[in-house]
Amino acid sequence: MSVNITSVLNETRRFEPPAGFVAAAAISAAERDRLAAWAEKDPEGFWAHHAESLHWFKKWDAVFDGSNPPFFKWFVGGTTNVSYNCLDRHLAGPHRNKAAIIWEGEPGDTRTLTYQQLHYQVCKFANGLKQLGVAKGDRVTIYMPMTPEAVIAMLACARIGAVHSVIFGGFSAEAVADRNNDAGAKLVITSDIGWRRGNAVHLKQNVDEALKKSPTVKNCVVFQRARNTSVHMHPGRDVWWHDLMSDVSADCPAEELDSEHPLFILYTSGSTGKPKGVLHTTGGYLLGAALTHKWVFDIKDEDVYWCTADVGWITGHTYIAYGPLANAATVMMYEGAPNHPREDRFWEIIEKYRVTILYTAPTAIRAFIKWGDQHPKGRDLSSLRLLGSVGEPINPEAWMWYHEVIGGGRCPIVDTWWQTETGSIMISPLPGAMFTKPGSATKPLPGIAAVVVDKEGNPVPANQGGFLVVKRPWPSMMRTIYGDDERFKATYWSNYPGIYFTADGARQDDDGYIWVMGRVDDVLNVSGHRLSTMEVESALVNHPKVAEAAVVGRPDEIKGEGICCFVTLKQGVPASDGLKDELKKHVTKEIGALARPDDVRFTDALPKTRSGKIMRRLLRDIAAGREGKGDTTTLEDYSILAKLREQDEG
Numbered sequence: 001m002s003v004n005i006t007s008v009l010n011e012t013r014r015f016e017p018p019a020g021f022v023a024a025a026a027i028s029a030a031e032r033d034r035l036a037a038w039a040e041k042d043p044e045g046f047w048a049h050h051a052e053s054l055h056w057f058k059k060w061d062a063v064f065d066g067s068n069p070p071f072f073k074w075f076v077g078g079t080t081n082v083s084y085n086c087l088d089r090h091l092a093g094p095h096r097n098k099a100a101i102i103w104e105g106e107p108g109d110t111r112t113l114t115y116q117q118l119h120y121q122v123c124k125f126a127n128g129l130k131q132l133g134v135a136k137g138d139r140v141t142i143y144m145p146m147t148p149e150a151v152i153a154m155l156a157c158a159r160i161g162a163v164h165s166v167i168f169g170g171f172s173a174e175a176v177a178d179r180n181n182d183a184g185a186k187l188v189i190t191s192d193i194g195w196r197r198g199n200a201v202h203l204k205q206n207v208d209e210a211l212k213k214s215p216t217v218k219n220c221v222v223f224q225r226a227r228n229t230s231v232h233m234h235p236g237r238d239v240w241w242h243d244l245m246s247d248v249s250a251d252c253p254a255e256e257l258d259s260e261h262p263l264f265i266l267y268t269s270g271s272t273g274k275p276k277g278v279l280h281t282t283g284g285y286l287l288g289a290a291l292t293h294k295w296v297f298d299i300k301d302e303d304v305y306w307c308t309a310d311v312g313w314i315t316g317h318t319y320i321a322y323g324p325l326a327n328a329a330t331v332m333m334y335e336g337a338p339n340h341p342r343e344d345r346f347w348e349i350i351e352k353y354r355v356t357i358l359y360t361a362p363t364a365i366r367a368f369i370k371w372g373d374q375h376p377k378g379r380d381l382s383s384l385r386l387l388g389s390v391g392e393p394i395n396p397e398a399w400m401w402y403h404e405v406i407g408g409g410r411c412p413i414v415d416t417w418w419q420t421e422t423g424s425i426m427i428s429p430l431p432g433a434m435f436t437k438p439g440s441a442t443k444p445l446p447g448i449a450a451v452v453v454d455k456e457g458n459p460v461p462a463n464q465g466g467f468l469v470v471k472r473p474w475p476s477m478m479r480t481i482y483g484d485d486e487r488f489k490a491t492y493w494s495n496y497p498g499i500y501f502t503a504d505g506a507r508q509d510d511d512g513y514i515w516v517m518g519r520v521d522d523v524l525n526v527s528g529h530r531l532s533t534m535e536v537e538s539a540l541v542n543h544p545k546v547a548e549a550a551v552v553g554r555p556d557e558i559k560g561e562g563i564c565c566f567v568t569l570k571q572g573v574p575a576s577d578g579l580k581d582e583l584k585k586h587v588t589k590e591i592g593a594l595a596r597p598d599d600v601r602f603t604d605a606l607p608k609t610r611s612g613k614i615m616r617r618l619l620r621d622i623a624a625g626r627e628g629k630g631d632t633t634t635l636e637d638y639s640i641l642a643k644l645r646e647q648d649e650g
């Protein structure tokens with residue numbers, strides 16, 4: 001880390017939440033201020049008060065234990081159960097027969113599970129796990145399509161104190177084996193197939209491959225998603241989900257677990273390197289998930305809430321499963337691709353189920369922009385009242401499109417900054433309490449001490465870029481990297497003693513609003529100025545012909561680094577040398593001569609992680625014309641990389 005980051009993005013638009021939204025919102029501006037001030041003055045009292053709203057079998061002896069940093073503990077001595085909080089708690093009251101999950105498969109099949117029905121399935125499956133010898137503390141791999149059974153499996157593990165490790169269904173056999181071995185998994189839960197863009201994804205086949213190299217795995221449970229798939233069931237090892245469920249009781253009281261009992265391991269996206277097995281525990285994580293879901297999404301009993309992430313990512317864990325279910329919300333869940341059978345599939349789902357809250361990612365939004373406005377415009381989206389974004393910085397022009405075309409100008413947007421490691425949302429607007437600015441995640445939530453500092457750890461002046469850190473522990477923070485305490489300390493706690501390092505750059509403006517500028521590793525160094533790739537990308541994306549852009553540095557003898565831009569164009573726009581020059585001029589006009597691109601390259605697609613994040617480290621190798629050596633196990637589509645390399649040689 002050298003000098004500070006120079007910010008060149010100048011975005012001044014601001015949007016007040018509509019009066020009707022403000023009037024009905026659970027948290028007003030005054031209430032937000034009160035909560036934030038309370039948390040500053042008495043963090044432990046603040047968190048303890050909110051934890052009271054969860055169910056505890058036994059209340060904690062101490063709210064916080066900071067005696068062995070950075071291994072912090074929350075609600076010490078308390079016992080609880082996440083599955084109990086997401087299910088049993090709701091059965092006595094008015095939510096028993098409320099839809100917990102409304103599900104639609106990619107081929108169009110649908111199912112709805114009420115809280116009562118979900119509880120029944122989870123209890124039975126938990127007993128099934130016990131029958132297979134899974135006990136408290138054992139690790140269980142879940143490698144499933146986006147069906148309710150993925151959530152049932154997670155909640156069943158949580159119920160008996162088994163530690164789940166969900167692996168995104170798009171990953172290869174190799175990736176599954178790596179994660180099985182890293183976690184020492186005893187059981188794998190999978191499905192014969194899942195559906196993606198009209199094709200069957202053969203999950204069980206991948207598991208068969210993976211299990212050749214996973215000596216710790218004793219059994220495999222297979223959910224039958226489709227009839228007539230020729231799945232090989234390994235005798236003595238593999239059991240069908242429905243067979244396991246057929247002769248177990250539905251009586252399975254939730255285990256009383258210590259607040260610090262491990263809940264899950266989840267491997268990060270791998271945008272910057274080899275994925276890390278992030279460990280989360282019970283009480284603190286549940287508090288973070290439930291509270292932020294309630295606050296940020298202003299959740300109401302009648303909402304149909306849809307988070308489009310896969311359960312294999314942290315967003316799916318916290319905002320499809322644990323947060324919404326802890327709040328007795330109705331969760332929309334969809335199995336497949338956004339462009340199957342047509343590019344309006346999301347909008348069709350919103351129209352059909354009258355979805356009120358949509359939470360998706362910038363990568364999806366940029367794809368929708370590329371596909372054209374006619375798709376959302378052909379559907380009735382008037383049920384929507386709130387929109388969310390997560391996963392990457394959202395370019396201001398993508399934000400504007402989301403606001404106007406999807407939100408009809410009436411829906412506040414919550415741009416939520418957080419990480420696998422943080423467990424729950426850290427920086428976000430509370431939608432009825434503050435105005436928003438396109439591209440800014442606004443302010444830290446009450447209780448979260450996120451600040452922008454220089455390399456010595458001092459706060460940087462307004463409008464200067466620096467490093468985003470969190471100064472005070474919070475309940476849903478990761479506890480360690482599974483099996484690697486040293487890597488945990490080195491990665492997050494060695495840059496600033498006692499302070500959590502996020503590895504993201506950011507700046508704060510005159511209103512105290514935070515603008516996340518992307519990863520510190522991605523920062524460009526041009527003629528002694530450190531520029532955020534994201535800011536140059538945002539300038540490109542606001543050109544009317546550009547759909548998406550990735551910007552990286554390449555070695556330059558004079559400037560240190562030259563700016564190399566990989567650009568995808570909107571559908572139907574032809575690539576030309578003239579357009580390259582036009583884009584260079586456009587960036588220069590938007591943000592200054594300093595950021596003038598040295599090279600613009602057109603491409604049909606950008607290399608991304610399977611969670612849809614641009615992998616700039618791979619593009620850096622291509623821009624520099626060197627052989628790449630980094631970890632590519634989480635890359636979505638290898639052919640994109642191959643094509644870019646070919647282009648480079650040609």
Ligand code: ATP
Pocket residue numbers: 268269270271272273274275276314389390391392393394415416417418419420421441502503504516518519611613
């Ligand atoms: P790895 O840590 O393995 O490189 P990753 O950081 O992509 O992968 P995640 O935990 O899924 O793994 O993503 C967290 C990161 O995503 C953040 O550190 C940040 O860079 C980015 N991010 C998430 N939400 C936002 C947001 N709203 N605005 C800006 N950046 C965001």
Ligand code: MG
Pocket residue numbers: 268272419
């Ligand atoms: Mg990360």
